[in-house]
Amino acid sequence: xxxxxxxxxxxxxxxxxxxxxxxxxxxxxxxxxxxxxxxxxxxxxxxxxxxxxxxxxxxxxxxxxxxxxxxxxxxxxxxxxxxxxxxxxxxxxxxxxxxxxxxxxxxxxxxxxxxxxxxxxxxxxxxxxxxxxxxxxxxxxxxxxxxxxxxxxxxxxxxxxxxxxxxxxxxxxxxxxxxxxxxxxxxxxxx
Numbered sequence: 001x002x003x004x005x006x007x008x009x010x011x012x013x014x015x016x017x018x019x020x021x022x023x024x025x026x027x028x029x030x031x032x033x034x035x036x037x038x039x040x041x042x043x044x045x046x047x048x049x050x051x052x053x054x055x056x057x058x059x060x061x062x063x064x065x066x067x068x069x070x071x072x073x074x075x076x077x078x079x080x081x082x083x084x085x086x087x088x089x090x091x092x093x094x095x096x097x098x099x100x101x102x103x104x105x106x107x108x109x110x111x112x113x114x115x116x117x118x119x120x121x122x123x124x125x126x127x128x129x130x131x132x133x134x135x136x137x138x139x140x141x142x143x144x145x146x147x148x149x150x151x152x153x154x155x156x157x158x159x160x161x162x163x164x165x166x167x168x169x170x171x172x173x174x175x176x177x178x179x180x181x182x183x184x185x186x187x188x189x190x191x
Contacts (some may be wrong), residue, residue, distance in 0.1 A: 042071055043169065043190045046079075049183040054150075054171035056133055063122040063165035066135050066144070070165070071189050073115060073146055079187040084178050085110050091155060093178045094136060096147035105181050114145030126164035129154045131175075133166035150175050 046054040058067040073079060081101045086094035097113040104110075121141040128134060128151055136147035141161075150168060152175070168175060 041067070044070070044074055045186075045188045045190060046171075047185045047188075048174065048178070049185045052171065052174035052177070054174050055169045056166050057169040058133075058166040059124075059126065059164070062124040062126055063135075063163050065119050066122055066163050066165035069119050069144075069146075070148065074187040074189050077186075078115065078146060079184055082184050084180060084182045084184070086149075087178060087180050088152070090153045092134075092149040092151060093175055094147060094149040095184060096136070096145075098146070111147070114147065116145075118143050118145050122163045122165070123160050124164060125160075127154070127156055128158040128162070128164060131168040131172050132164050133168070134158065135163045135165060137162065152176065 041058045041060050043058065044056040046056065048054075058070070060067040078098065079096065082095055082098065083100040083105065084093055084095045085097050085100045085105060086092065094111075097111055098115070099107070099109060099113040118140075119135075119142070121137070121144065123141075126132065130151055130153050132151045134149050134151065135144040136149055137144040144163065
């Protein structure tokens with residue numbers, strides 16, 4: 001009887017062993033693929049005629065229409081050949097008036113030009129610190145068009161009242177040296 005049980009257990013073990021050998025090993029749970037890298041926002045490279053480059057990075061999550069507008073104008077070469085029409089030490093460097101290509105810098109209309117349209121304000125929580133890129137406007141919050149400024153120092157009284165849409169990623173030393181009348185050679189968008 002013991003021999004019979006031993007033989008029976010041996011056959012059962014062999015049957016289970018064969019069954020296990022034919023059953024595929026369990027597949028470990030699939031490791032989720034890493035999330036696709038978020039599409040990197042465009043940057044801009046401003047080249048000055050007198051030499052020097054300024055690299056801007058944009059904040060499309062905070063001011064999508066302002067970023068889109070600047071990129072569109074830059075791709076149309078709108079800023080190429082313009083001159084800086086305003087420099088306020090410790091405050092801002094400003095450009096974006098197409099009249100600056102040809103009018104004298106002391107023309108009373110200097111600083112009043114734009115692209116022929118306006119865009120709505122996109123006020124956000126970004127503070128106006130040194131190097132921040134903002135959009136100039138009139139007293140009407142929805143009057144921005146093409147004139148932008150780069151902060152030379154912090155000016156938090158602008159927070160929530162003007163649209164911040166980017167910052168200087170490199171070249172702030174170049175910005176510090178800009179004078180009224182300096183010409184922008186090119187503004188190129190890098191995707």
